[in-house]
Amino acid sequence: MEYEKLSMLNFLRIKGKNIFETAKEFYKFTEETRKREHYYYRRVSYSGSGPKMMVKDIYTNEMKEMLNFAGNDYLNLTRHPETIKAGKEALEKYGTGAGSVPLLGGTLDIHVELEKKIAQFKACEDSIIYTSGFGSNLGTLLAILKKDDIAILDQFVHASIADGCKSTNVRYFLHSDMDSLEHILKESKGKYNTIMVGVDGVYSMDGDIAPLPEIYELTKKYGAFLFVDDAHATGVIGKTGRGTAEYHNMDGKVDMIAGTFSKGLGVVGGFIASTKEMIEYLHFYSRAYMFSTAMTPQAAGSLIKALELVVSDSNTRNKLWDNIHYLRKKLLDLGFNLGNSETAIFPIIIGDDIKVKEMVRYLHKNDLYVNLVLFPAVPKSLSRIRISIMAQHAFEDLDTLVFHLEKIGKETGVI
Template sequence: MTYLVNGDPDLARIGERVVDIIASRTLYDTSYLRPDSDFEADLGIDSVIMESVLASVREHFGLAATGLRSGPATIGELVAAVGAAVAGASGAGADSASASVAGSASAAGGASAPAAESAPDPVLDAVVTAAMRQTQYQRHQLPSDADLESELGIDSVVVTSVVAEAAERLGLPGGTTPDEIRATTLRGLADALRRTTPSSGPSGDHRPAGPGAEAGTPPAAASRAADGWDDRSMKDFTEQRDPDLFAKTRSFAAYLRSRERERLYWYGMPLHSRCANRAVIFDELEGRKREFLMFASNNYLGLANHPAVVEAICDATRTYGATHTGSRFIGGTNMLHKELERRLAAFKRRPAAIVYPGGYSANLGAISALVKSYDTLVVDRLNHMSIVDGARLSGATRKIYRHNDMADLERVLSRSVKEATGGRLIVADGVFSMHGDVCDLPEIVRLAKAYDARVLIDDAHATGVLGARGSGTAEHFGLKGEVDLELGTMSKTLAGMGGFVVGEEEVVEYLRYYSNSYVFAANIPAGVAAGLIASLDVIEAEPERVKRLWTNIGTLRDRLLEAGFDLENSQSAILPIVIGDERRAMEMGRAVRARGLFCQTVVYPGVPLGDARLRVSVTCEHTPEDLDLAAEIFVDAARETGVLPPAG
């Protein structure tokens, strides 16, 4: 694509592209980006984001890596600098670019489409513009007919936001229709939006609502069944728009109170005891304490209540105090943190480890530090939300492959090699937290080598569960040393708080200096670090805990399968009872709790709409009697709610 007209830079077209790039990196609407907008004072663009913008501009216009280093202060100055660089590369003088920038850049400000490349389609343009803001892609990176997931990395959550924003631009009613949910391309989304209301003309010329249009589209009105059931889900409140920022909170509060009155939402009830195979929980809806058979804990090896772990925490807290009030670089490193990292590396049998304040921040920090806007992230469709958010924070091109589908992964990798010049990182959960199945690590490693990609595996639910020693997915498959980075959280099996990444020493040292969630956050207290070290001691000294866990998993899994439940392809301590319908899942969860068992009822956004389930977590502390009673409760509750047919 040329940006010269008769040897001079076409500043109008250059301006359009520059504005698109800035919008994709900052999520500003293009109409807000004027030529005189100051990057810092008006747009709040700091030096880190600015470098990302400049890198994308250099890549798009084919400029030298040393170009545009002067740091233009406004959008107009950046357009002029690009024009001069383009002209200089072609042998034309820079003076003409600078002289005409004011008028041409003004034409570029707020531009949102290439100059007359095809007949305008306002609906498709609104969808593409919304997708730019929601994904940080540039316009040329969003082909209208590319697959949303595998080629563009746009998942169902992002699609919801794209549709809502495009509908607002077009003055259409809010709410996502089934057609939009099924659409697989941006053009498909546009076609679905066109079907939501009658067009104003034969060409479907929808026009954005003007300044006088009513502000703030409320969530879709509740559709009541004959029995009064409110069929909305949490999805209906994610994109409510209103001049009052808190309007959505009032709408959701009314919905939440109704779900709680019906005993369907039971999240966040406080424990009044240790969390073991049984736990006392204060039922805030009934105003009383109740003892439950506990199948919602990630305390897989029972270490949270182990005397050695508890005592280590108490001793270290007495010695070092409650906390250290600083980040690892500034007064926040204790000798116990160094020892914990050494022990984690040894446990995982990798050269080095870095400890983050949490597992979520480990994914955010590691991914955003290593992967940049010119790189590609290749992710499983069902990865944990911390991986999704890390991908968004990095600004990288994100490609999604179908869950555990290695043929699709190879297709995505093959395309990424042809389309991108940067690096590639494949990221997958070791154990998928809402499904319980295990990634196909042997194939992931093989394909990574074939397509020159790196691999990060999130072992949050695999550490302490998979492998003979409980060290995770790589050990489970006999691939120690073959996975570039293994990430984990210490709030589950290891019975503490924090997250970690293990890998080669040079990579770990890089993360220490470039992971913002490590550099700019306070670390875990010394007492917690001491407890984690003690947990590793117990795992290594008592391998029978892992064996007992797997005996319990097999026992309950067999009972549930025999009863006719759908457990998908669970191969871990997480047993999903898949129900699908959100109402029925919540009603079964209520029936289970009424019988004295507590497990997680998972609905949107924990899983996509239509994929609701109960999530059952097994630990080594469950007794044979616990497992028998649990199976009986699940069957009785399922028959009561119609998930299973009546007995007989």
């Protein structure tokens, strides 16, 4: 096996082999990856999300405390006493599940309260909630975009947006490149029923913020609608954590704001905020909503509290931003390539899969839990370590990370 030359792309389909034979070949590849101690997926936490986590080492089987730079729980609301209490109360009152699909018996008063709260939070008329962020993007876009429509997507949009556009026409514009977007809009004008431009507010692998004002102007100029996925922006950016529209002073201008409850809000689920008519349309035409049981009461209860906390507690968000500025300066001073990252997501762009794996092995051995992002998730020349931080990291935690990154960065010739 030419391990060094292989990537996941080689096992998507293997000519002449059925899918079980293909899976067997892929399994051999992951075994080889493990043998070389290059496998750092599904490392299991025994403590839950936090700045530090108890993790069972997949290679030594020992339980160890690791600094966690791998999550999206930016404000650590997963562990906030009040979100836990609110979840417990909802669990006691309503039980473990909603019992049915939302249209036919599964809608609880706390679901409606959450929908109202998230709509208000995003300065939209109404919202619809799903049991995952992936599901909300998929279920919404599949429902609204058909063969006579087109989705014009930033090349780095999240997989759930790309997958949601599988029953419509799709074109990609160069990442945050307004000339590229305008070119496609010009060519599309008048040819489709609905033109939807889709971007992430904050890009999940790059940590940069979409230039929404420019994108908005172009959508207006060419009669297109704007869909923004605020998964990594919600709770994090904007003065009160409301996300990308607030950050750019554009409240009320985005046609559809998608987001997830699983990151800055610390629970699970997803939402779409839009006009009241669009939300009612989705209640009936989004199959992922209509044919899927409603969110658990505990999740809804915790989320109502999480939204209140995000708005009322700017101290935690400010501490997150202090951490972002602190780490960013240290890494840039050392000469790491962070792309255009501006938020709590730090891509350390290396462009060599083997070096990325070697660095992550070293960091893992030194109790630092970071993620590796390789081809085909990103182009080969942009393979990277992905670091994400939370408000609860102490500066000393960040110093520990920087110390080890500097050491292994120099040893591998990355800096």
